[in-house]
Amino acid sequence: xxxxxxxxxxxxxxxxxxxxxxxxxxxxxxxxxxxxxxxxxxxxxxxxxxxxxxxxxxxxxxxxxxxxxxxxxxxxxxxxxxxxxxxxxxxxxxxxxxxxxxxxxxxxxxxxxxxxxxxxxxxxxxxxxxxxxxxxxxxxxxxxxxxxxxxxxxxxxxxxxxxxxxxxxxxxxxxxxxxxxxxxxxxxxxxxxxxxxxxxxxxxxxxxxxxxxxx
Numbered sequence: 442x443x444x445x446x447x448x449x450x451x452x453x454x455x456x457x458x459x460x461x462x463x464x465x466x467x468x469x470x471x472x473x474x475x476x477x478x479x480x481x482x483x484x485x486x487x488x489x490x491x492x493x494x495x496x497x498x499x500x501x502x503x504x505x506x507x508x509x510x511x512x513x514x515x516x517x518x519x520x521x522x523x524x525x526x527x528x529x530x531x532x533x534x535x536x537x538x539x540x541x542x543x544x545x546x547x548x549x550x551x552x553x554x555x556x557x558x559x560x561x562x563x564x565x566x567x568x569x570x571x572x573x574x575x576x577x578x579x580x581x582x583x584x585x586x587x588x589x590x591x592x593x594x595x596x597x598x599x600x601x602x603x604x605x606x607x608x609x610x611x612x613x614x615x616x617x618x619x620x621x622x623x624x625x626x627x628x629x630x631x632x633x634x635x636x637x638x639x640x641x642x643x644x645x646x647x648x649x650x651x652x653x654x655x656x
Contacts, residue, residue, distance in 0.1 A: 446511045448585045450518045457518045461511040469493045500615045557583040560639040560646040567651040576621040580639045588617025592641035600633035
């Protein structure tokens with residue numbers, strides 16, 4: 442069974458919580474629940490027996506089904522699907538100093554599922570020259586916190602004395618995580634850091650980990 446998605450969606454002063462889970466290969470159903478005020482206001486189920494029986498079955502394929510159903514419900518809430526007075530016109534509650542074109546492009550990006558990504562690390566302490574470092578990195582969508590599978594992740598050495606050097610390259614798993622084992626080089630002098638970068642669907646994110654001299 443795959444870990445599900447959970448997203449809070451604000452609409453017209455109300456908070457809706459969308460929860461999507463996989464019931465497992467023994468009960469191949471993706472189920473989504475929409476909560477508001479502690480009550481279930483909508484349920485959506487989708488079976489995937491045909492996927493289980495096919496040669497293309499994988500956790501990644503089930504995750505794609507889950508994400509599609511989850512994001513569809515999120516969009517429906519934002520579009521007023523559960524508003525007792527019916528959907529509001531687009532832009533009715535927008536107060537911004539951005540141009541209309543910028544607002545519309547942002548809206549279309551959300552509708553198409555294109556989200557900015559965020560790169561996270563389990564640890565933040567400085568690394569030490571000459572030692573091995575295990576970097577446990579996670580790539581998530583910035584707005585929904587959903588994991589981003591298949592994101593390309595690289596780790597590079599950057600310093601004040603030499604050109605950037607790639608130490609690791611890999612891709613995230615279905616949980617959006619990747620583990621990078623790197624040997625931190627010993628540097629003659631100057632300051633250095635490890636630059637961790639992620640790329641997915643044209644979106645990029647990065648974080649830096651400082652390198653210190655051994656005690």
